[in-house]
Amino acid sequence: MPEAAESIVLSRRGVEGSHTLDVYLETGGYEGLRKALAMNPEEIVAQVVESNILGRGGAGFEAGRKWSMLKKSTRRYLVINGDESEPATFKDHFLVENDPHQLVEGTIIAAYAIGASRAFIFIRGEFALGLERVQSAVNDAYKIGALGRNIFGSSFSLDLIVHPGAGAYICGEETALLESLEGKRGFPRIKPPYFPAVIGLYGEPTIVNNVETVSNLPWIVSRGGAAFKALGSGRSTGTRIFALSGAVKRPGLYELEMVKTTFRELIFSDDLGGGLYEGRSLKAVIPGGVSAPWITPDQLDLPLGQDEVAKAGSMLGSGSIIVMDDSTCMVRAAWRISRFFMRESCGQCTPCREGSNWIEKVMARIEAGAGREEDLELLMDLCDNIVPGVSWPPAQTTICVLGPSIPSSVAVGIRMFRDEFLTHIKEGGCPFE
Amino acid sequence: MSRFKDEVLQEALELVKLYPEARSATIPLCHLAQSVDGYLAPDAIEHIAELTSTTPAEVHGTASFYDMIQLHPVGRYVVGVCTNIACMLQGGYELLEAVEETMGASVGETSEDSLFTVEEVECIALCDRAPCLHVNYRYFGPLDEEGVKRLKSDLIEGRLEDEVPSHGVISRIKRSAPELIPLEEIDELRLVEDEQRSSRMAQKGGGDA
Known part of the structure; x- marks a missing residue:
């Protein structure tokens, strides 16, 4: 059994009115910012580097290192990525609705640390309530002097803008997000040269941080980077929110010390996932979003750590974990994921645009019972055209990582559940219907 | 159907001011237009282009990329x-x-x-x-x-009237804050602070340097 982890970003969960300024101030709110303003920006960067917090958006890059890479131009921006759209990831949605002040405080701390000329919080347009809650929090922050000129009497001044998205998965990719924030289609930019820390918003150096990442900052500044690093293990420090969904009794958000809990414990512990429905057995788990190769029941003792999952051939990604039991049709699951990528491909790069369409078409016909045995080879060939060798981590043939994410579930599905695919083809229909 | 009028136009102008470059207001303005008409009407596209110093084709190009922006009338x-x-x-x-x-x-x-x-x-x-x-x-x-x-x-039967506004209304909380600080002012302030800090550091650490 995992020990109860210290709660950092979800510490106000279940507290009535957790989104209001009053409750936030009663529970230590804005003390991290006050402490930060008494420090030099470089000292804050040093604390965040020491904490070794890995970005919580999905790529898992060290946040402190990201900050250190910012080109020190006179004009520079901070953009918070709240465009959470990765399937089965719902942590930022919770944070913007239920602890918006924590996000705002973390954003101001980050802006001070990097010396931002202005800060933007980009929130997924569908999060209507979240947009209202964060705008209220920003309005309150101006009222109490946490934003605007001379924040809390210091020499630091900042404006913070809440910006709504309009529905496009690709805008979670940081360069697409910047394009969108500039009022354009969400087309990812090619790196190099368009690393946001060098050429970002309006061509100026820009730091893009995830909502959960900056929500940790008030705690890290208050307690120190070493206290954060004392939690977790190895490169995966601190706690992280894991979003559990699918065929489990208790789906939900669980903030856990990284690496200290295994997939098995998360899914089966009574105080966590609570196990599968009666009479069901586990078939596969999708860790870290639908780009990640699936893991099998014999891999359940893997710890929830970034490097640990990577070593096992998958990724912890956005921290979402989807459970599939023996009532799940794996062809249907893989088809639905391919359909998602088909709908969300921005269309710039041929392998992604064409590949996602063809894979979805072939997957749909197999699921509908109209597939041919050669289709399995055809699918692997289509995958190979997007990711040569269908390797993991995937080779890059496109501007962004959406394309290379497409083959994972299809290829893993065929490799792990070939018989199920063949049954669809031979019986001319889905055996689960 | 409509261009922005009266207080909605005021709100539109405020939105444009939030960004260093006007075009950034394109999506917020599309949402604003939808909150009035329920969808993004051709006249609204033209007005947004005027307000953001772009062309209607550019606004349409952006709008058509996003799932939430409706280019044709939808239900309530x-x-x-x-x-x-x-x-x-x-x-x-x-x-x-x-x-x-x-x-x-x-x-x-x-x-x-x-x-x-x-x-x-x-x-x-x-x-x-x-x-x-x-x-x-x-x-x-x-x-x-x-x-x-x-x-x-x-x-x-209207039991969700407060919870579910008509289509196009996203955030009902408007920004309430003082005038924006000019970016140049913030940048200058930082330069001064950075210089003071480094000269303090140089004095403090002078012996080791």
């Missing part, structure tokens, strides 16, 4: 049912069928009474309450067929 309520993997595992497609039946519209269509437009959407990040849907981006879940029927009557 857009019902988006999630069928992505987490919801699918919990009956998302069955929920979609129930919604089509109950609301009287297939995916991509609007009911005859112009009340409901049904969409099949990707993950809306409410996966612990799967299967779920949104009505004008206000979230409901988990839902079964009975729940959908109740939802429909609650909407029609």
Whole structure:
């Protein structure tokens, strides 16, 4: 059994009115910012580097290192990525609705640390309530002097803008997000040269941080980077929110010390996932979003750590974990994921645009019972055209990582559940219907 | 149908001012236009182009990329049912069928009474309450067929009037803050601070340097 982890970003969960300024101030709110303003920006960067917090958006890059890479131009921006759209990831949605002040405080701390000329919080347009809650929090922050000129009497001044998205998965990719924030289609930019820390918003150096990442900052500044690093293990420090969904009794958000809990414990512990429905057995788990190769029941003792999952051939990604039991049709699951990528491909790069369409078409016909045995080879060939060798981590043939994410579930599905695919083809229909 | 007028125009001008480059206000202005008309009308596209110093083609090009921006009139309520993997595992497609039946519209269509437009959407990040849907981006879940029927009557009979505004209204909380600080002022201030700090550091650490 995992020990109860210290709660950092979800510490106000279940507290009535957790989104209001009053409750936030009663529970230590804005003390991290006050402490930060008494420090030099470089000292804050040093604390965040020491904490070794890995970005919580999905790529898992060290946040402190990201900050250190910012080109020190006179004009520079901070953009918070709240465009959470990765399937089965719902942590930022919770944070913007239920602890918006924590996000705002973390954003101001980050802006001070990097010396931002202005800060933007980009929130997924569908999060209507979240947009209202964060705008209220920003309005309150101006009222109490946490934003605007001379924040809390210091020499630091900042404006913070809440910006709504309009529905496009690709805008979670940081360069697409910047394009969108500039009022354009969400087309990812090619790196190099368009690393946001060098050429970002309006061509100026820009730091893009995830909502959960900056929500940790008030705690890290208050307690120190070493206290954060004392939690977790190895490169995966601190706690992280894991979003559990699918065929489990208790789906939900669980903030856990990284690496200290295994997939098995998360899914089966009574105080966590609570196990599968009666009479069901586990078939596969999708860790870290639908780009990640699936893991099998014999891999359940893997710890929830970034490097640990990577070593096992998958990724912890956005921290979402989807459970599939023996009532799940794996062809249907893989088809639905391919359909998602088909709908969300921005269309710039041929392998992604064409590949996602063809894979979805072939997957749909197999699921509908109209597939041919050669289709399995055809699918692997289509995958190979997007990711040569269908390797993991995937080779890059496109501007962004959406394309290379497409083959994972299809290829893993065929490799792990070939018989199920063949049954669809031979019986001319889905055996689960 | 309409260009921005009166207080909505004021709001539009305020939105443009928030950004170092006017074009950044394109999407917020599309949302604003939808909050008035329920969709993005051709005249609104032209007005947004004027306000952001772009062309109608550029505004249209941006708007047409995004799922939330409707280029044609929709029902008072857009019902988006999630069928992505987490919801699918919990009956998302069955929920979609129930919604089509109950609301009287297939995916991509609007009911005859112009009340409901049904969409099949990707993950809306409410996966612990799967299967779920949104009505004008206000979230409901988990839902079964009975729940959908109740939802429909609650909407029609006005019991959700506060919770679910008409289509296009996203945030009802407006920005309330002092005038923006000019970016040049912030940049200059930082330069001065940085210089003072480094000269202090140089004095302090002078012996070791």
